[in-house]
Amino acid sequence: MLLLTAWFGTMLIDRASGKVLEFMPASKDAQEIAKRLLRITLGEILEEEKEMAEKAKSNGYQIEVCEPRLSNLGNYIDGKSPDLLELAEERGYTRLLLHASCLELARIKTRTALSGDKHIIQAVNAADELTKTANLLSERLHEWYGLHFPEFAEMAKEDEFVNLIANYGDRFSVASNSKLNLDPSRSVGGDISHADRDAIMAFAHSLLEIYSAKEKIEKYISERMEEIAPNLAKLAGPIIGARLIALTGGLERLATLPASAVQLLGAEKALFRHIREGESPPKYGVIFQHPLIHKSPYWQRGKIARALAGKIAIASKVDAHSGRYIGDELQEQLDKRIAEIAKKYPKEPKRLKIIEQPKVSYQKFGKGPKGKRREERKEKKKGLGKQKWFAKKGKGR
Template identity: 45%
Template structure:
């Protein structure tokens, strides 16, 4: 005899072909029982219900859901389980009333709402607790700080430039410029001792020479204090940026060691951020990973049919940007494939296979460089025109 196994918010029901029902109410927290079933794990109620089914000489259990079927198979391996493709409809409220779990349908709906809310709250709590989402937020913070530091540096150069405009042409590093402004201040404080502490000897002499013939205006104490405070805020933000980078690196070593080994901690974290999480990156095909960060160029290609992007942010990887132009697309494809594999390993199995994946990547890149050692011959205008016509 064949029975169909049905799930409600309050318990499990087995229904025979003749319409007879066997009920088993959930004991304890109902949302936890449902979560276990959704994860294909058998509950004590499911095991008890299967025993009752076996007592009635039922040898086939029909399930409407793949996860429920796996739970039944896990609980009773010898039981024949089939998945009903017809997707029969049933009224869970009427079944609950028939089983005597509630007095009427309204009571069932109130109970079902409470169970659904508990399930949703638990799912949200689990999602927020994922550590890979911390990587996403940390990368976004890093981008925000880069923008703020650039804005502060631009403002500092404009402001301090009214006093010492020549300094900017000698110092290209924003951090060095901010340190000079913060620690020395006005031009009268520039001397060999103070400048040599912050700059190498040849550069220090050039700055001192420029200071002696500067055309900038003088600053009073109030102006100087505000400018130096701005430089100090910028330096503090730079120090915090270094802390965030170290934080991202430590998170990547814990959450995505394979991805970190293949792409590097910074690039790997950026890929996780662009994908929206480690799970999304693990489920994405290698072709998507290859162009992450190049969405504008990709949609422009879809619209015009020209200039398909060969790589997105993975261009930052030394294997890609350090290769000749005619090889970058092929190497980016190989790198994206291995990054995709590494992300899948990190998310699904959490094994350390970084050395194996890296070795495979290096072999593939060596093969590409050997096979395409010379650049391809340039196409004539006629050949390019034919290629465009063929694409259309």
């Protein structure tokens, strides 16, 4: 007996005659059929398959299956399953129903395929856009409020500046609540009307809302990174780790990159300048924002960046495929390596003076050896001409 499951039901077929001995139909609703097909594609064994196999075995039949997922119910045989399209139409399962079920299955798979790192990518991009917007609005607020109280606009810190303007507005109230020792009566700024003050305060309130939204998104990124990539968040920090995921397009893609590529993520322009124009190669990309790198002496940064990128590559692979937490172990190994670098390179290395040769353009005569010689002869003639001119002037005197 062959136990076979199709999109329209489960059946027992006599292999010798090809007749269907027992049939358990599926629902004729497209959504239910799609859910059933999804379980089959995920490798699950359906309840009707278990029931039919147990019933056939109790009657003394030997069960054979042609799907690896059903190997626990019977002997697996490697062969093609029979064509059952005509049987489906005989039992009222039309091709239109099959088409609708496949479309619904595609919708379900699309919904379930969305991973959490996609939300992290969007959150990082949103935080970057909020930062740009906040910088533009802050610049405009400084310029606008500088018409009324320029001394405060130049000396105040950003958070104090925006908060005091949003809450008080005029310079006398702002100066009395500020930590700065400023005399508003001696300000060179002009007076403003109540309408102007209200407009500036409303603008400052909108800037505060943008700051608040950015803080909430950064908090969300930190929390989601602890869930999705805890090892990466431990090594690189949640914000830098999320930015690495955003630059590569996903955690799976980041896990495929070697440490050398992770080290230079975000420094693509500098890398291509090095390839095209021969400038110094970059040593790090966005991982430069990590305190272990940017707070260390400049001659140790490249080596620390290489060590950090190696641990980040390991952490991303574990987060993408294993799910185990080894962040503390990787951090301990990284700290040990950084201590070795600091001990081995405690002093600034001596730099050799490099004398650069003057760049000569050979575009007019070509870039080959003939063009180079022509250009050199032309420069030599110019020099000889100047010498003759000065000689003639000397003789005339």
